[in-house]
Ligand SMILES: NC(=O)C1=CN([C@@H]2O[C@H](COP(=O)(O)OP(=O)(O)OC[C@H]3O[C@@H](n4cnc5c(N)ncnc54)[C@H](O)[C@@H]3O)[C@@H](O)[C@H]2O)C=CC1
């Protein structure tokens with residue numbers, strides 16, 4: 016095993032960093048409580064946000080959201096006249112719906128309201144044009160492990176966002192995992208290609224590994240268990256170990272052994288490096304297309 020200088024920051028250490036000293040908002044409206052909006056909501060409630068401060072707008076809430084709202088006293092689809100401009104307005108619908116919902120939402124984005132959008136591709140400028148009532152806008156890109164508090168979110172703010180509002184955004188997003196602030200908005204589409212969409216690549220790897228096992232003669236159910244346990248075990252080791260991914264890879268790879276034979280294929284001309292580079296570029300490009 017290679018034992019180099021231990022400079023790797025483990026993800027669990029990042030998660031354990033204390034959140035900024037900022038208060039949770041006094042009122043929050045969540046627009047779209049699907050997979051990601053629901054995951055963020057879960058994190059806020061676990062962070063101690065008082066449920067009565069939350070209102071959800073979603074014309075097709077899942078049974079889970081309906082149950083949580085009823086159990087915790089969260090307002091779910093109140094009459095629009097009963098919703099005032101909140102301290103924080105979170106947008107978590109599909110990006111393609113922004114144009115449709117923006118006219119109805121504009122009155123909720125009053126001066127002093129922080130708009131927090133997780134819509135892939137939608138730029139700060141675009142959001143600002145659709146919600147002109149406020150200058151405080153934060154664009155964030157979380158990822159699905161947010162649903163267990165193990166996500167990582169990239170964030171960038173419009174210049175009209177105060178320090179206190181940035182701190183509020185950090186506190187809200189910390190409920191979903193680690194938070195990475197960006198100074199340059201143009202980086203967020205690339206970040207989307209790496210961490211926003213990235214969990215899907217890993218799940219696809221599990222599927223591919225399981226299928227490869229079947230092709231190599233394993234029973235399907237066994238191969239699926241092996242593939243899933245291998246990826247979760249490797250992920251947990253990566254999380255807990257001070258070693259880098261490259262060092263851990265070397266720890267598996269015996270000279271002249273089986274792993275070296277497989278890695279010769281994976282590192283080849285048509286191997287995983289060029290393919291993943293193309294995949295991330297495609298995701299980044301698509302985010303740009305969704306921006307309009
Ligand atoms: N799923 C993921 O891994 C990630 C998603 N995102 C972003 O999160 C946003 C939501 O994606 P998902 O949660 O995956 O989608 P989803 O389809 O699970 O959730 C969207 C929700 O919006 C609701 N909705 C539809 N029309 C609405 C309207 N007019 N008003 C209010 N709510 C409405 C739907 O009923 C649904 O519950 C997207 O913009 C996506 O780019 C960002 C990072 C990761």
Ligand SMILES: O=C(O)[C@@H]1CCC=N1
Pocket residue numbers: 135207211212
């Ligand atoms: O696929 C999408 O467009 C969203 C953004 C990142 C993950 N899911």
